[in-house]
Amino acid sequence: MSDIIEAYLKEFLKDSKHIEIKRSDIADHFDCVPSQINYVINTRFTQEHGYQVESKRGGGGYIRILKIQLTSEADQIDQMLELIGDQLSYRNGVNIIETLIEQQIITKREGRLILSVIEKSVLHTISNQDQVARAMLLKTFLHQLKYELRSSI
Template identity: 50%
Template sequence: MKNISDIIEGYLKGIIEEESMGQIEIKRNEIAEMFQCVPSQINYVINTRFTVDRGYLVESKRGGGGYIRILRVRAHTKADLIEHIIVSLENGASESMTQDIVFRLIDEEVITKREAKLILAALNKKTLAIPLPARDELRARILCAMLLTLKYEKK
């Protein structure tokens, strides 16, 4: 059974995909009212499910006429996407950042769900049982190696 966050995420992603520009402008209170939840639930969904690592840019304007704009960002090619991700890993990668990247790779059809499970299993904190920040640095190095393999294989 899906929770309210999953339902809100699916609704917003559906609207974004329907739009020719790949972006939407929403009012937090209107969406909260539609799903009969508190506005902070909408904030939670946007902050956790529409991140840069997942391929979204979020802008907001506060005040009476305020809005939240969510823009879907797609790379021109799979190789460009992989290169962009590799650059973003220069300072290490937390487990949640890695999950966001993997979800984006699935969404952009760079990897399969099976490959995603393997990557996440290899990079979780139980597998990489060393102290921080070394764990995040090692996770980033392993993920970069995997991505480089995909980049040159998937051309």
């Protein structure tokens, strides 16, 4: 169900920079509970995926989903580097890699290779601070990718 709701919302975002929805309207449309809509928005429309979400609660409340428009691939990488910080959960790492693939900055094969390196079981055998190690590895990859993009111009 989550995939269907995500696809439905992304269909509207294809032709627009943002959409405004009422959580209850979307829940009624899909005959599901409003918390299902929250789940989709909180997991599929994150900054790591290239979206910003604003909401207003109450009777006239809404949820606004904005597609973040960056001017270049290097800008996208800079934003991702900023999001990572000193620690990175596996889920957020996956989100970043999925976004790089979706934006065609890296291939699916490259994404799978990176994911294999930042996987919990791999990092835990190396360090008991797997979130710190994951952040360092992904930042190193993104810095190299940014360097490659700039040197190819």
